[in-house]
Amino acid sequence: DAKTTQPPSMDCAEGRAANLPCNHSTISGNEYVYWYRQIHSQGPQYIIHGLKNNETNEMASLIITEDRKSSTLILPHATLRDTAVYYCIVRAGTYKYIFGTGTRLKVLA
Amino acid sequence: DTEVTQTPKHLVMGMTNKKSLKCEQHMGHRAMYWYKQKAKKPPELMFVYSYEKLSINESVPSRFSPECPNSSLLNLHLHALQPEDSALYLCASSRDREAFFGQGTRLTVV
Numbered sequence: 001d002a003k004t005t006q007p008p009s010m011d012c013a014e015g016r017a018a019n020l021p022c023n024h025s026t027i028s029g030n031e032y033v034y035w036y037r038q039i040h041s042q043g044p045q046y047i048i049h050g051l052k053n054n055e056t057n058e059m060a061s062l063i064i065t066e067d068r069k070s071s072t073l074i075l076p077h078a079t080l081r082d083t084a085v086y087y088c089i090v091r092a093g094t095y096k097y098i099f100g101t102g103t104r105l106k107v108l109a
Numbered sequence: 110d111t112e113v114t115q116t117p118k119h120l121v122m123g124m125t126n127k128k129s130l131k132c133e134q135h136m137g138h139r140a141m142y143w144y145k146q147k148a149k150k151p152p153e154l155m156f157v158y159s160y161e162k163l164s165i166n167e168s169v170p171s172r173f174s175p176e177c178p179n180s181s182l183l184n185l186h187l188h189a190l191q192p193e194d195s196a197l198y199l200c201a202s203s204r205d206r207e208a209f210f211g212q213g214t215r216l217t218v219v
Contacts, residue, residue, distance in 0.1 A: 043210035
């Protein structure tokens, strides 16, 4: 199963873009990259996912490098409510969502 | 409705007790999951049911026994647990894209 590596923590000023990197150098060609976040021991919340192309939704953008070995989650205008642990996941097969160690993002006022 | 409902929210049990955690979804998802999460750690996959059949068991000790009575329900039966089994237990469901997670059951084994 592909493993993901994330920085343990990051700070971001409120209103600025938060760029969260993830390394998944062992990813296979048909494995998707997912991003979730978890706010204070609530259940993880889905943010976005992608395979090869960059993706954008109402919450965030996902940039995947051409070799697919890394990706970046972008929160365009971070707010205090975006303070959370962000997990990058490579889905192995149809059902294996394996969480990485996560990045604790703190948005500062 | 994109909700996965877990009950109870909190549970305290003794090491000789038998208890069950319940998970319910009405999104028509055919895959359901149990995860275990210790404090300040990522969720760890325990079991996956696909079309009501157990498809993944991540070498979980037999004191944890999953059950999928129908496509909307998932149970986790607990017996003879140890204090180190205290954790947040998360249920999730999915179709073929993202998985939706419940809010978890916080289990304390005394």
